[in-house]
Amino acid sequence: MPIGNPSNTDSLFRDVFADVLNSNKSFVENFEHEELTGTAKEGLAIITCMDSRISPLAVVGMKPGDAKILRNAGARVTDDVLRTLVLASYLLGVKRILVMPHTDCRMANGDEADIHNEINAQYGIDTSSIEFKTVKDQKKALLEDLHKIRNFPLLNEEVVVGGAIYNVGNGKLEPLEG
Ligand SMILES: [Zn+2]
Known part of the structure; x- marks a missing residue:
């Protein structure tokens, strides 16, 4: 090419x-969204996976203008997610943050080595310099990610942080206690 x-x-x-x-x-x-501003009307931010089965706004009954959506492989709380949440929590109306990984996630179905090996086997490319942030125990990883947000010193203290696992088989949100 x-x-x-x-x-x-x-x-x-x-x-x-x-x-x-x-x-x-x-x-x-x-x-029909010309009147909207960049402020999240419903004060919500959702961190979820890039999985194409998830339509984050529909899952929580919202529409454009209502919520901030942050997506990456596995719905992990990375430095860039924290950076974005700081901005959203001070300047863009975010008062609550939902971390929403999902069932049947590729990032939870194998360890780092498996994914590097799969790409290498299919394409002959060594991706080992990247950490894909795979998870062994999805609930444990979610708790760690929630902890990471709650303890991030620069986040607006008024923000409430919670987690739930989205079931791609039936659409149900399973809140994580803790
Ligand atoms: Zn996923």
């Missing part, structure tokens, strides 16, 4: 993203 040829890259983009760009046309025609 030629890289660095703008016209080629542009036509490739239009080809590969044709459905995306097309769908956006009708989205624009029916657009």
